[in-house]
Amino acid sequence: MPMKTRLLLIAVIVASGLLSSFTASMNSYYVQILTFIGINIILGVSLNLINGHTGQFSLGHAGFMAVGGYSAAFLTTTYGPSFLAALGGSSWWSEALLFSGALVVGGIGAAIAGLVVGIPSLRLRGDYLAIITLGFGEIIRVLIQNTDAVGGPRGLTGIPGYTNLFWTFAIAAITIYSISSLVDSTYGRGFLTVRDDEIAASSMGINTTRYKVVAFVIGAFFAGVAGGLYAHSTRYLTPEGFTFQKTVEIVIIVILGGMGNNAGVTVAAILLTVLLEALRSVSDFTWLPQFVRDLTKNRMILFSLVLIALMLLRPQGLFGGFRKPKRT
Amino acid sequence: MKKTLFTTFAAALGLAAPLLLAQEIVVGEIVSMTGDKAGFGTEIHNATMMAVDDTNAAGGVLGKKIKLVSEDTQSKPGEPAAAVQKLISRDKVVAILGEYTSSLTLEAAPICQSAKVPLISPGATNPKVTEVGDYIFRVCFIDPFQGTVLSKFALETLKAKKAAVFTDIKQDYSIGLADFFKAHFAKNGGTIVVEKSYSSGDADFKAQLTAIKSANPDVIMIPGYYSQIGLIAKQARALGITVPLIGGDAWSDSQLVAIGGSAVDGSYFTDHFSAENPDPKVQALLKRYKEKFGKDAGSAAALGYDAAMVLFDSIKRAGTTDEPKLRDAIASTKGYQGISGVITLDEKRNANKPAVILQVKGKDFKYVTTVNP
Numbered sequence: 001m002p003m004k005t006r007l008l009l010i011a012v013i014v015a016s017g018l019l020s021s022f023t024a025s026m027n028s029y030y031v032q033i034l035t036f037i038g039i040n041i042i043l044g045v046s047l048n049l050i051n052g053h054t055g056q057f058s059l060g061h062a063g064f065m066a067v068g069g070y071s072a073a074f075l076t077t078t079y080g081p082s083f084l085a086a087l088g089g090s091s092w093w094s095e096a097l098l099f100s101g102a103l104v105v106g107g108i109g110a111a112i113a114g115l116v117v118g119i120p121s122l123r124l125r126g127d128y129l130a131i132i133t134l135g136f137g138e139i140i141r142v143l144i145q146n147t148d149a150v151g152g153p154r155g156l157t158g159i160p161g162y163t164n165l166f167w168t169f170a171i172a173a174i175t176i177y178s179i180s181s182l183v184d185s186t187y188g189r190g191f192l193t194v195r196d197d198e199i200a201a202s203s204m205g206i207n208t209t210r211y212k213v214v215a216f217v218i219g220a221f222f223a224g225v226a227g228g229l230y231a232h233s234t235r236y237l238t239p240e241g242f243t244f245q246k247t248v249e250i251v252i253i254v255i256l257g258g259m260g261n262n263a264g265v266t267v268a269a270i271l272l273t274v275l276l277e278a279l280r281s282v283s284d285f286t287w288l289p290q291f292v293r294d295l296t297k298n299r300m301i302l303f304s305l306v307l308i309a310l311m312l313l314r315p316q317g318l319f320g321g322f323r324k325p326k327r328t
Numbered sequence: 329m330k331k332t333l334f335t336t337f338a339a340a341l342g343l344a345a346p347l348l349l350a351q352e353i354v355v356g357e358i359v360s361m362t363g364d365k366a367g368f369g370t371e372i373h374n375a376t377m378m379a380v381d382d383t384n385a386a387g388g389v390l391g392k393k394i395k396l397v398s399e400d401t402q403s404k405p406g407e408p409a410a411a412v413q414k415l416i417s418r419d420k421v422v423a424i425l426g427e428y429t430s431s432l433t434l435e436a437a438p439i440c441q442s443a444k445v446p447l448i449s450p451g452a453t454n455p456k457v458t459e460v461g462d463y464i465f466r467v468c469f470i471d472p473f474q475g476t477v478l479s480k481f482a483l484e485t486l487k488a489k490k491a492a493v494f495t496d497i498k499q500d501y502s503i504g505l506a507d508f509f510k511a512h513f514a515k516n517g518g519t520i521v522v523e524k525s526y527s528s529g530d531a532d533f534k535a536q537l538t539a540i541k542s543a544n545p546d547v548i549m550i551p552g553y554y555s556q557i558g559l560i561a562k563q564a565r566a567l568g569i570t571v572p573l574i575g576g577d578a579w580s581d582s583q584l585v586a587i588g589g590s591a592v593d594g595s596y597f598t599d600h601f602s603a604e605n606p607d608p609k610v611q612a613l614l615k616r617y618k619e620k621f622g623k624d625a626g627s628a629a630a631l632g633y634d635a636a637m638v639l640f641d642s643i644k645r646a647g648t649t650d651e652p653k654l655r656d657a658i659a660s661t662k663g664y665q666g667i668s669g670v671i672t673l674d675e676k677r678n679a680n681k682p683a684v685i686l687q688v689k690g691k692d693f694k695y696v697t698t699v700n701p
Contacts, residue, residue, distance in 0.1 A: 027417045028417050028443070029418055032410055033410065036406075154456065157434055161438065161442075234405075234435050235435075235438040236431075236437075236438065238431040238434070240404075240431055241405030245404065281418075299400070
């Protein structure tokens with residue numbers, strides 16, 4: 001990775017820190033939307049590694065997110081107070097330590113889940129893999145529903161609201177940087193090879209299953225971190241938040257952005273999050289004809305129409321998918 | 329139904345438009361208009377609109393009209409957070425009504441609490457909801473209360489001395505109800521003769537039911553969900569158990585009879601409200617609801633109407649929409665004559681109000697009695 005990219009990463013992290021320090025004077029609604037944008041970027045880009053770059057159709061992302069979210073939230077709610085007390089009360093650095101620790105634990109938890117699902121199932125391809133990962137997502141949800149320690153079906157309450165714009169965008173930047181660097185590295189070419197032609201890849205001596213598992217584990221790790229951010233943003237988790245629908249939302253971001261195109265996926269994450277919120281306000285515009293305002297009361301109709309239009313006009317995604325490897 | 333919905337919206341917007349010029353009090357509502365809770369959501373939204381229209385027709389509150397801003401939460405976690413943020417920071421609402429389900433309310437509650445905007449939930453029965461903070465209220469009873477009500481009913485109306493408890497160990501709701509039932513029943517002269525449990529998803533209950541039968545109880549309390557109550561009732565009757573079965577508001581679904589058939593006939597359960605309540609105020613509202621929306625109003629409509637009316641009443645009593653005066657006024661709600669009963673908010677901001685007991689008769693749920701706390 002060139003120096004320039006690394007500098008850009010540091011610049012984004014510093015900028016998000018600066019932005020975050022002005023949160024108090026910002027409209028909390030916009031802060032919430034920005035946070036969701038950041039989380040969706042992490043989810044989209046991490047799924048892009050699996051679905052876009054490596055070409056595996058995974059439908060388990062909400063499950064990984066749930067594992068990460070619940071583990072991180074369990075840590076901060078159960079052990080958080082005693083941890084902060086041991087560090088001499090709650091200050092910004094002790095909370096930062098606790099939160100970053102919880103996020104990493106959440107990510108690792110999700111990565112382990114990714115490994116457990118990945119090893120047996122990644123010998124399968126296409127539809128079969130999709131069904132297995134779909135099943136996995138449901139298993140996770142049912143397990144959480146039956147675990148009293150995390151609130152069971154009633155959900156986990158009292159999660160501290162640690163997530164702010166600094167954490168969200170710093171981690172989003174790190175996610176984009178890590179996954180882009182990985183795919184662009186010599187090792188990372190293997191992911192693209194597996195996607196482009198699995199038979200050719202394995203005949204060249206590439207261990208395709210290993211590549212797929214690695215993509216799965218890394219993708220799951222970042223999904224877990226995103227889950228942790230989500231948990232400490234909404235301050236409440238319920239198993240119902242991690243249904244198949246959540247996975248579909250992330251898959252839409254990836255497809256709309258362009259499979260295997262990180263920039264496209266990032267833009268799609270921003271666009272979709274903003275669009276859904278913007279559609280809330282359409283019905284407030286008094287200058288629109290009455291029937292349009294009535295129709296937009298159900299904003300999912302408009303949202304679906306936009307999706308259909310985009311897919312008809314740009315079937316390859318906003319920024320084009322399946323980016324050709326750069327010639328060296 | 330779609331058509332009615334659209335006409336409702338059209339009517340609402342038409343009404344709201346001229347009011348934009350006048351001074352108004354903006355109230356927010358988060359409601360599931362789409363998704364799997366849309367049935368409840370539509371009913372609540374309709375009832376809330378009725379409450380707003382009724383209040384405005386009577387001259388509004390504090391000389392101002394009420395303007396309702398609704399946000400759809402799509403029955404989906406993640407949505408209430410953004411919706412509530414929008415209502416608070418863009419629409420500058422004075423208070424928020426909703427959500428009906430506990431999980432969606434729990435997501436909105438911390439935001440309302442930190443912004444110091446009162447939230448009144450019509451139907452979130454999870455005790456944790458109001459524990460979020462002193463700005464969170466509800467107009468329904470909480471799960472543990474139903475257990476106590478069932479015990480009172482069993483002791484006083486059914487004259488039961490020996491009770492059997494059959495709990496769904498997978499549902500917190502069920503365990504909560506059972507615990508409070510047992511505590512109250514044992515303290516007030518009854519005996520719990522046998523306790524058995526099952527898990528959601530089970531289909532064969534004969535072993536547990538045989539044990540229950542041999543203990544010879546006067547009544548069997550089964551605080552589970554309607555889908556399994558039908559099966560349990562069928563197997564119990566097949567084993568020759570004839571004593572009454574009782575349960576909570578999770579029984580309140582037409583599927584109960586569809587699955588249980590004649591086996592659930594004559595059983596009792598607690599609910600928030602009965603459409604047969606002879607109170608003229610209740611009957612008048614039900615009639616108007618039916619005329620306006622072409623459907624029968626259920627518990628959700630009654631609770632939705634009450635939540636809105638309790639808020640408007642509190643604004644009147646506070647004489648202002650400023651905090652913390654409005655919060656204090658809501659907290660001191662006492663003896664409010666609502667559609668779902670007399671509402672008094674206790675120090676934990678939960679509604680302290682009677683529950684109704686319904687009996688399964690044929691395909692219908694017949695009103696039996698009202699049990700006071």
